[in-house]
Amino acid sequence: MPSxxxxxxxxxxxxxxxxQHLAATLESLGAQDYTELEVIIVDDGSTDDSLDIARRSGVARTVLAQENFGVAVARNRGLAHARGRWVAFLDQDDLWRHDRVRNLVDYAHTAGVAAVASTETPFAVTSDRPALEAVGDGRERWPELWINPGQESTLIHGAPYPSVAERTEVITVQRLMMGAAMLTTSVLYEREIAIAAGGCTPHARALDDHILNLNVARMAGGIHRIDTRDLLYRVHPASATTTSPMAGPLLSAMASIRLGGVFPTHPQIGPNVEHLLLGLSETELSPAEQMALLVLTVPRGSRTTWLARWGKRMLRRIVPGRRT
Structure with missing residues (x-):
């Protein structure tokens, strides 16, 4: 059916x-200049007042509550209740500029595509700077915009930001096999293709949306991405990151994808996967588990190099102060 x-x-x-951030997130949806919009909020067993904020917001057509089954189950439950021709996910701490939905729908209509994403603009609150620096992973350098507390409205209602480059690209299966290539909240999908692709994957921590995007890209011939920078990605101390606790879940999920018989079996690895591999020795995984993940993740031609790197890092852990 034509869009x-x-x-x-x-x-x-x-x-x-x-x-802490939900009210501003919902404000960004209420500010959209695209009128054919329904919002579904799925609370995943919150113990704070998130559910009350959702119900009082007046933005959502439907507010659902469930036990704490995880974000993938919450996303899938919302997908099951969706009525729209198009569906998208928005995390509870991110924002959408007022023109974002219209930008995506207009592009999908013009290009005739089943999935379209946009680029993002990272932002942070000035009062969070010390805490961001304390995390120790360099995230204090991620934000492009800094605002004072409570100034989210200036971003939501602001004028479009200059694009890094005027371009449209297609995110292919091959690119996604290298690692995550876009944020969860960046994609607008045809509802039918999101369902046919299996929705989000509940067993794959932090990769539930990536696996959805892989399957959508395989079915749609890629996911188009436009450089509108209208997704406002909040960087804060509790933001999800690719540090050691995530190495096991992420790398094992990527290995299962590669060995599953559906996707390319010998992909290259991208920067985010390399970052995880470099941090393997700092995880709580056993040395045997770390080596297995490394061998299953790295292309054959690079395994010797990566095993040597890993071995040196393990030696430094076993013998503190040792220089290798």
């Missing part, structure tokens, strides 16, 4: 103890 600029769009917002 039209007046198709209903469903936005699914999973929440879990997100009361």
């Amino acid at each position: 039209t600029p007046h198709d209903l769009v469903t936005v699914i917002v999973p929440t879990y103890n997100g009361s």
Whole structure:
């Protein structure tokens, strides 16, 4: 069915103890200049007042509550209740500029595609700078915009930001096999293709949306991405990151994808996967588990090099102060 600029769009917002930022996130949806919009909020067992904020917001058509089954289950439950021709996910701490839905639907209508993403603009609150620096992974350098507390509205209602480059690209399966290539909240999907692709994957921590994008890209011939920078990605001390606790879940999921018989079996690895591999020795995984993940992740031609790197890091852990 051809897309039209007046198709209903469903936005699914999973929440879990997100009361600190949820009101601003929902404000960004209420500010959209695209009128054919329904919002579904799925609370994943919050113990704070996230559910009350969602119900009082007046933005959501539907507010659902469930036990703490995880964000993937919450996203899938929202998908099951969606009525829109198009669906998208928005995390509880991110924002959408007021023109974002219209930008995506207009492009999908013009290009005739089943999935379209946009680029993002990272931002942070000035009062969070010391805490960001204390995390120790360099995230204090991620934000492009800094705002004072409570000034999210200036971003939501602001004018478009200059693009890094005027371009449209297609994110292919091959690119996604190298590692995550886009944020969860960056993609607008045709609802039918999101469902046919299996939705989000509940067993794959932090990769549930990546596996959805892989399957959508395989079915749609890639995911188009436009450089509108209208996704406002909040960088804060509790942001998800690719540090050691995530290495096991992420690398094992990537290995299962590569060995599953559906996707390319010998992909290259991208920077985020390399970052995880470099941090393997700092995880709580056993040496045997670390070596297995490394061998299953790295292309054959690079395994000797990576095993040597890993071995040197393990020696430094075993013999503190040792120089290798």
